[in-house]
Amino acid sequence: MLAELLPALIAEVELATKLLASAPRVCILTGAGISAESGIPTFRDNQTGLWENYRAEDLATPEAFARDPELVWSWYQWRRQLVADKKPNPAHDALAQWQYHAQSSHQQVTLITQNVDDLHEQAGSDVIHLHGNLWGNRCSQCDTSYQNQSRRTFDSASTLSFDEELINCSRCDGYIRPDIVWFGEALPVQAWQTAEEAAANCDVFISIGTSSLVYPAAELSQLAKQNGAKIIEINPSPTPNTIVDITLAEKAGVIMPLLVEQITKL
Known part of the structure; x- marks a missing residue:
């Protein structure tokens, strides 16, 4: 070779x-x-489907999550589906x-x-x-870890949950977010x-x-x-x-x- x-x-x-x-x-x-x-698409790649009118840089921020947590959570669930079989x-x-x-x-x-x-x-x-880790989650308020997913614990990608409904932290009732380092975060x-x-x-x-x-x-x-x-x-x-x-x-x-x-x- x-x-x-x-x-x-x-x-x-x-x-x-x-x-x-x-x-x-x-x-x-x-x-x-x-x-x-x-x-796996890179951040430089154009968004597709329902997300083609959004820029990744405008969704992956603390401000975007505070403004519209459901939108950002849905986008990450979509991203997880994109990479689940990779x-x-x-x-x-x-x-x-x-x-x-x-x-x-x-x-x-x-x-x-x-x-x-x-x-x-x-x-x-x-x-x-x-x-950070795309399959990890934590509370947006108190940082408590929440049910980190992993494809390695499932027999197939189809058994993973991609529910777009927001999840509340059992400790402080804040919204659960992906455990990703967003733009503007350390x-x-x-x-x-x-x-x-x-x-x-x-x-x-x-x-x-x-x-x-x-x-x-x-x-x-x-x-x-x-x-x-x-x-x-x-x-x-x-x-x-x-x-x-x-x-x-x-x-x-x-x-x-x-x-x-x-x-x-x-």
């Missing part, structure tokens, strides 16, 4: 393989691009395989994601979520601290399916670079960035299996 790539890309893959195989600590950040390869792609599987292999090779592989789906978990990875403290620590102490930082110019990816990659790490970007449409040492301009589902196969052989 490696031979099917362009010669210049093959050279970059081989360079990345050597770098990663000898790195004691690797920090990986994944973004919307890796989930898009499993068929499965990990070869990139997710390769990352999970790498983490498993790292346990015996004494390599530290920290996986951080900006995505709110659970495809990394489905593949078997241990992952830190910066933007990232979860513990997750961000763990991400910063991993980026600051890694030997190689990998950005997958997200531009290393966009925050928080930019902040983490810059932190890694400042502390001497090499930066690898895996993205079919990479953005020019002077801090990136190796650019792999191809889908993660193509690159990651190749990288992991080579790394676990060495």
Whole structure:
């Protein structure tokens, strides 16, 4: 499969393989691009159906929920239906395989994601979520967790509840909301601290399916670079960035299996 790539890309893959195989600590950040390869729409994609007249940026805010909680809750139930049948792609599987292999090779592989789906978990990875979990719920008033759903606890997506009726918290009677970090909200403290620590102490930082110019990816990659790490970007449409040492301009589902196969052989 490696031979099917362009010669210049093959050279970059081989360079990345050597770098990663000898790195004691690797920090990986994944973004919307890796989930898009499993068929999950990104925020940049146009809304469809009943939601085509709304912008995602106008619905994913605390203000929107306070103004019209039923509208926002219905939108998230619709989003959950969109991803309920989606499965990990070869990139997710390769990352999970790498983490498993790292346990015996004494390599530290920290996986951080900006995505709110659970495809990394489905593949078997241990992952830190910066933007929350689409299948989680909590009270909008007192933050009490409420019946977090998970596709992994059901035999099929059809058994999940996508009821659009609002739910009240049993503790304070506030409305239940998705456990997602909305625009204007701070990232979860513990997750961000763990991400910063991993980026600051890694030997190689990998950005997958997200531009290393966009925050928080930019902040983490810059932190890694400042502390001497090499930066690898895996993205079919990479953005020019002077801090990136190796650019792999191809889908993660193509690159990651190749990288992991080579790394676990060495």
